[in-house]
Amino acid sequence: MKVLQKYFLALVPPPEILDRVQGIKLQLREEFGIKYALKSPAHITLKMPFSYNQAKETLLLERLAEQMQEQRPFDLKLTGVDTFGKRVIFLSVGRSEPLLLLQERLKVFCKRELHLVDELSDRNFHPHMTVAFKDLKEGHFYEVLDRVKELAADTEYSTGELTLLKRIDGAWFPHRRVPFGG
Template sequence: MQLYFVALLSPADIQREVTAFKQTALERFGSGHALRSPPHITLIPPFRSDRTDFTALQTAADRQVPFVVSLRDFARFGRRVIFVNVLPSEFLSDCQQQLAEFGYQTYGIEPDRRPFHPHMTVAFRDLTQAAFPEAWAYFSAQQYDRTFTADAFALLRHTGQGWEVANQFMFTGV
């Protein structure tokens, strides 16, 4: 069985900037696990499947219209995860809910029971409790303000070493 997840990917310039934040987390605070995936906003968290064909996801993308995503500064989950903050939006929440429902109805992917809190992870898992205060002091002092238009979501597949984009599904809704 293969491991997958579905996410929004930002344009290349924002990908480079957020990857640079991840690189800083590795070099300054010893947290590099986030570098194993491209910067993303998770819509359907990792799930296992023996399927190799997820082309029906285009049906869900066909129902979506492009929408603006706003990134502002940094936030955290407890004392272990630091991320680029994604501002809440009705369009983003609706996209996630509709996709989660589609994934369950079409592929039997169990929906995530946690509340949807969109973010782009910079440091987690291997960010130690000892390094967290200094890392949080550093990132919380940084200003970051970007927007982009989400016009597709991506299916990512785990390679055994990290995550790669398996397919992208363009939004075609009107």
């Protein structure tokens, strides 16, 4: 029997960055009741959530590992705070050539190998780490934005693996890590 499961592909930061961003999300929950962003770890989405046959998960991971063989580790920069209108507050991620090429490679892979449709987010990639969305109230928007600016700090780190996240009981969990091969 075919069981469809929800997945997405992302870059999850190292533990020290993960903890720092989680701390911002927890502070927003405490101060403003914003908790929706807590349903996933800090990450940079490379492919938005998609449904895939859970029975073929091992094959998916094998194909991803093949794709990552030529990928070399690269540095990422968190560069301040920005927004998508008054709907989303996020930590900005510097657009670098290695990041853009990785996202493009995965876009092509998902279309050819997984037969996923090319979505607007695939064509208009805007790397970021979300800290507040969905339950962010417009009346508190600027107050929350100012608080995130106080809590956030620019930083740089190296990334060397892709993460397959899986939805379990309404939350997203890092399911498998696929190391870069280069």
